Amino acid sequence: MAVREDKRELIIENAVKVFAERGYYKATTGMVAKAAGVTQPYVFHFFQNKEELFKAVIDRAFSRIYDAFSEVNAPADQLIETMGRAFNQIIQTHRDEVLMVMQAHAISEAGIREHVRQLFLTIFESLTLKFEGAGISNAKETAAHFIGTGLLITVAEVLNLPQLICGKDEAE
């Protein structure tokens, strides 16, 4: 039992890397299998198809971001700044996962898109609640704006355009 779960975990963990590096379409199930040290057909023993595998992978990555935000606890006047720092921190420790989640909206599989929609909705509502709880007046606008900044940072990272991130110069 533990073995079966371990292999599934192993596949997900390695699939994160492959999907993040190559994108959904250029990542093959063969590559995922190789990274996990199993044969390609064996991946389908744990996941019905490539789409289901990706959903499991993105859920994993999403949880990391979600949890990081949940753990943030700061006074109202420093909340947004602290949340921003939390985001910058996960982008440093788990760059691939974050970029994958933030780019997943561009995958044109209906099933995946609906799944990603739910993830973004969850994050948006959770951020809104957090900001409301802190007494921030326009919580929704602030939450949306926060996501917009996250998207900007993602594009800046992916396209190697540090100019887009304020306070971050070309020089690394």
Place this chain on the structure above:
Amino acid sequence: MAVREDKRELIIENAVKVFAERGYYKATTGMVAKAAGVTQPYVFHFFQNKEELFKAVIDRAFSRIYDAFSEVNAPADQLIETMGRAFNQIIQTHRDEVLMVMQAHAISEAGIREHVRQLFLTIFESLTLKFEGAGISNAKETAAHFIGTGLLITVAEVLNLPQLICGKDEAE
């Protein structure tokens, strides 16, 4: 001469639709050809490969956005608002093209990514100059923020999450 150019144009125009609707990877050269009313191999008479075709297509779409921004002329205190309206307008008249450009950063072909990088850089610099010219103090930050909002709107459109766009309710 005119004929040759016309066919090339025809292919680009139809390719815009196909790429925008299906995304780079799910769009096939066969679909593009069919939409343009030519045979699939004939597409390769005008474009070396799928990647080059896409570059031509995204340049077309990008120009539309760039030109729309260039045409904006408003007093400093209304510039950003007016630019925002300009963006919302092209998104209504040429939804597919705008979404395609704003999502192109997620395409994991090195050649395309570099091309897209240039497009984003061009937009960023052009916006910055515009804001500087209007005497806006932190022109760069404002330009970056403007792009971030554009990305947010794109995600909201693609994932059908109007909640993310402030002032835009679920009810259409």
Place this chain on the structure above:
DNA sequence: TTTTATTTATTGATTGATAAATAAATAAAC
């Protein structure tokens, strides 16, 4: 022995791309 874990072998479909053939248009020659 019976289940569980995992592999080998294979397939069927898709798709970008090439090559060769044909048709149409234009120009040259008579």
Place this chain on the structure above:
DNA sequence: GTTTATTTATTTATCAATCAATAAATAAAA
């Protein structure tokens, strides 16, 4: 001005590769 030659436009036929997914076989474990 009609025929011939030559280029330009476009198609048919086809390939080679890639990949997700299935089925059947085998090894390991309980």
